[in-house]
């Protein structure tokens with residue numbers, strides 16, 4: 001599938017070109033310009049506020065002309081009425097980027113009030129979010145919106161790719177060359193020739209596909225205090241509330257001993273680092289790992305078997321595990 005469309009609608013800027021400063025230059029580009037385009041205002045009869053489609057003129061007014069982000073109080077303006085956000089104000093050395101006049105310290109209270117009266121769709125509306133919010137609480141929702149794109153779950157290097165799950169599955173396979181498996185049981189071997197070396201960057205990722213969902217199996221070696229440890233855990237490629245419908249178990253052992261971990265996969269919304277730091281998985285101390293590896297302790301050879309199942313509730317409220325066929 002194609003990458004999701006950019007979350008920001010295409011800009012259709014209709015700003016006046018910079019004008020030489022004149023006593024009434026405020027009528028251009030600033031909030032007064034909106035007054036000459038009454039159609040841009042929230043429709044009468046829409047209640048106290050109006051629902052404004054992104055890309056409308058009011059929405060454009062609330063976009064910082066410098067960085068194009070939405071502006072939040074304090075919104076600033078120059079003496080000629082050109083607005084800009086507080087982040088940009090701190091960066092422009094007291095010169096209005098539009099008319100080059102001295103900026104001073106003028107708040108644009110009128111625009112702040114207009115913003116307060118607006119209701120806007122979530123910025124992920126093009127990804128399917130139907131929600132509409134008062135301007136100032138929109139940002140809070142967007143940070144938690146379940147339609148927001150996921151970050152690439154690949155561990156080990158900074159990867160800035162974001163997208164929906166099908167897109168990220170393809171990205172993991174094609175760009176990170178991650179192994180893909182189907183089925184809800186697995187049997188994985190981790191071999192490392194020099195187990196004395198544990199850098200923080202030692203990790204492996206495999207993706208499993210079952211129940212129509214995708215799961216990331218992580219195996220990592222890291223230093224815990226003075227001691228190197230190995231850790232295996234599963235992450236669910238989806239939101240946390242969905243992740244709770246699944247359980248998994250991991251088993252490692254040899255020589256008549258075994259360690260078993262049973263847990264709920266964490267959502268890939270939680271970074272692999274966060275999961276690792278909370279020890280939410282199968283943790284194997286190095287001595288035990290070497291013991292399980294057999295041989296002369298020169299090589300790490302762990303065989304990890306695992307299983308994923310779905311927890312479904314029966315009408316009487318009890319949980320029944322469902323195995324995939």
Ligand SMILES: [Zn+2]
Pocket residue numbers: 064065066067068069084085086087088089
């Ligand atoms: Zn800005």
Ligand SMILES: [Zn+2]
Pocket residue numbers: 078079080081082096097098099100101
């Ligand atoms: Zn200006």
Ligand SMILES: [Zn+2]
Pocket residue numbers: 122123124125129130131141142145146147
């Ligand atoms: Zn949303």
Ligand SMILES: [Zn+2]
Pocket residue numbers: 152153154159160161171175176
């Ligand atoms: Zn990536």
